[in-house]
Amino acid sequence: MKTMTKLEHLEQVAELLNTHDNFAILTHRFPDGDTLGSAYALCGMLQQKGKKAKVLFNGQLLPEYHFLDNSVEHSDFQAETFVSVDVAEEKLLGELAQYKDNILVAIDHHETHRPFAEYYYVEPDSASAGEIIFALAKVMNIDFTKAISNAIYTAVSTDTGCFRYSSVTVKTHLIAAELIQYGCENYKIDKAMFDTVPKNKKQLEAYILTNMEYYHNDEIALIYLSQKTLATFGFTNETVGSTSYITRTIMGVKVGITVRELDQTTFKISVRTNDGVSASKICNQFHGGGHDAAAGCTIHASDISTAKQQLLTVVETYL
Numbered sequence: 001m002k003t004m005t006k007l008e009h010l011e012q013v014a015e016l017l018n019t020h021d022n023f024a025i026l027t028h029r030f031p032d033g034d035t036l037g038s039a040y041a042l043c044g045m046l047q048q049k050g051k052k053a054k055v056l057f058n059g060q061l062l063p064e065y066h067f068l069d070n071s072v073e074h075s076d077f078q079a080e081t082f083v084s085v086d087v088a089e090e091k092l093l094g095e096l097a098q099y100k101d102n103i104l105v106a107i108d109h110h111e112t113h114r115p116f117a118e119y120y121y122v123e124p125d126s127a128s129a130g131e132i133i134f135a136l137a138k139v140m141n142i143d144f145t146k147a148i149s150n151a152i153y154t155a156v157s158t159d160t161g162c163f164r165y166s167s168v169t170v171k172t173h174l175i176a177a178e179l180i181q182y183g184c185e186n187y188k189i190d191k192a193m194f195d196t197v198p199k200n201k202k203q204l205e206a207y208i209l210t211n212m213e214y215y216h217n218d219e220i221a222l223i224y225l226s227q228k229t230l231a232t233f234g235f236t237n238e239t240v241g242s243t244s245y246i247t248r249t250i251m252g253v254k255v256g257i258t259v260r261e262l263d264q265t266t267f268k269i270s271v272r273t274n275d276g277v278s279a280s281k282i283c284n285q286f287h288g289g290g291h292d293a294a295a296g297c298t299i300h301a302s303d304i305s306t307a308k309q310q311l312l313t314v315v316e317t318y319l
């Protein structure tokens with residue numbers, strides 16, 4: 001059993017990075033703007049300090065994130081030091097699980113973080129991992145280039161639903177303001193992340209709204225997306241990106257649930273909540289986790305109706 005040490009100060013993280021080289025930065029499965037923005041920012045920061053660094057992600061990069069990959073230098077080298085960003089627990093490493101025993105430091109903002117790395121630094125008060133990377137950049141005396149500022153801004157903006165979630169603080173806005181001062185392309189990034197949707201994704205959104213199931217006096221909204229349904233719109237679980245934001249936008253809904261079929265007996269659950277219902281407590285019941293208003297878990301059940309019933313039974317105890 002390896003020992004895992006909690007780090008209390010970003011200076012300790014900076015020191016670990018400073019005394020190592022040949023970095024691979026690991027992101028979580030179904031990578032989002034926070035894990036990718038944080039990873040590419042950190043990659044650029046390490047390269048600026050004369051280190052070799054690259055980002056490893058699960059599956060393929062969605063088109064809206066290509067600009068991040070284009071913002072760092074690519075070179076071929078054998079990775080020696082593994083760092084994870086925004087990864088709340090080992091199983092979320094997905095395809096990168098092969099590196100799980102070699103991770104030097106995990107940088108994360110999930111209150112439900114389950115330690116897996118040799119060292120871990122967790123700031124649950126940060127609305128995104130990007131906020132931590134911003135602070136780390138300050139400690140490392142980084143020159144905030146446009147590329148680094150764009151990557152951190154992407155993380156900060158996407159993990160707060162464009163500064164709309166309850167997790168947003170004064171610090172979130174101050175960081176965004178400073179990044180804009182450094183020349184980040186906030187308008188372009190927000191437009192690409194929030195205001196531009198491919199035609200087939202818009203059609204999938206329409207399907208979701210039409211087929212949403214409501215329970216418990218309309219306080220629970222649930223949508224099930226089978227692989228077959230996703231395929232109808234030209235998507236797979238890897239390419240569809242996020243859809244769970246839709247459930248929470250319906251007036252009166254306290255718990256929005258998106259169920260995705262991973263295989264016949266494995267279902268990926270995303271929970272989004274309003275009105276103080278804790279998404280992470282709900283998902284904890286299924287050994288998952290996340291934040292107060294956004295969390296996830298995986299359910300194994302013989303079929304979808306059994307999975308739904310298990311979920312609804314637990315959710316109703318929180319209403």
Ligand SMILES: [Mn+2]
Pocket residue numbers: 034035086109127128129159
């Ligand atoms: Mn995050």
